[in-house]
Amino acid sequence: MQWLHTLHQAVDRLAMTPGIRQLGRRRHARRFLRNTDENLFLGVFDSFDAAAAAAPRTGKLGYDNDDSANLPYTSAIAPRDYPAMFWLGKSFTEGLHSVFDLGGHIGVKYYAFRRALSYPAALRWTVCDVPAVVARGRELALARAPEGRLLFTSDHHAATDHEVLFASGSLQYLPFTLAELLQRLPRLPRRLVINGTPIHESRAFFTLNSIGCAFCPYRVQARETFVSDILALGYAKRDDWENTAKALTLPFQAGYDVPHYSGFCFDLP
Template sequence: MSGRLQQALDQIGRLPGVLQWRKSRFDKMFEAGEACCCRGLFETHAQAAAAAPKTRPLGYDNTDAAGMYRDRLDRVYPSDYAMMLWLQNAFADGVRDVFDLGGHVGVAYYAYQRMLAFPSDVSWRVHDVPAVLAAGQQEALERDPARRLTFTDNFETAADADMLFTAGCLQYLEQTLAERIASLRRRPRWLLVNLLPLHEQSAYWTVQGIGTAFCPYRIQHAQTFFTDLERLGYRVMDKWENLEKDCWVAFEPEHSLDRYYGAALKLE
């Protein structure tokens, strides 16, 4: 399609009557759980939660959501390789106790061992919502004969970990990562963060449809995210882009993202 034709179609799509029809059609698909993307812009988690359709549960604390991501248990994706590299470096640095914030049923624990030799004395603890923790404990009965994977509903135990590991979770939390870490009696030496939506100019909440549920979804301001962690004493060792991930906020191109981010940080 030529540039001029595409431009003309875009202009037609923005005409008041056409735009109203497009939004109405999208809303029906979104509320039916058929559009796995985001809708709306909000200042707070509470506002986003209130705007979520009532046609599906809110958040991941339900059986259907707990059954997601099974495809990731036995394979890794391009966005995983930087995390595996830095996890290997951290193991060499003496890391043995890993606290996996939002690790679902132990997705990274299982998948990464296909590529990395985990130290025999590693302890990997997953913190997630109750429905997911229950599914993870059941999964581990068959998948983890070494019993190195455990599950906890207490974030405070992250204070005992050498590393806080998180991939694709921070956007669902009411508190920022810096706020959570600041509340701990002891800060983990290492932070590995991945699949993080960051915007260069602004911070906002939206509502994400995941098919089985709707979730308040946070897009953080990039510079603020790292500055807040640096104030806690963390030094950024590396940053990378996750080009396989994007975030489309319907009818909001300036607030949509064409990539996500990851980073490795260490406490100085």
């Protein structure tokens, strides 16, 4: 209806007026600062270090602390997991038996995916994360993964000893890009399975993420650069997909929203 469209336009114009916009910024900043159970974003920064420096001093920084290590998790398989799970399952049937789970927290995807995938008897699934999370993961694995397939490390370079590098919702929290990590490895993983990654169609930037118990610098990569940097290492892109159930909304920063997260599979020829 025309009157409703006109009303929406009037509301949008009002929201853009300096006074209302400034009030909205302040309200969002307070909500960001006091957040306990949401996933919120604030600001645009040129570097990881600049985003970290802007984090409120009232909270912890990053995941390397007990509160972040003890975040609740579920072993349920989310709809956005299925493309990545397909490529991991295909890896196992093709004889690839070692997985480097970059930023895999306490082994969340290992526990979730074993409900649907047939893990090889020789599987070696190594989670790489920060020390506090690794310590918690090892503690839980004593009871939850006594079969000994789930291992933990804080050494990113251990990826060189694995056939598949898997990263689900983690690349955005790293102070380096995936391509930069791979460039430092003496031997490249044969397959890369990437899921839940914020990829902007044209912009690369950093923002600050509030996860409720900590504040984290957060990387968003530009699609063309992300893909071309991986291809330059000799990989071929096998697949890509959209994680439509997950998006990034950056209040008061026009043009920086990410309407859906992305996933990829790359193989060495």
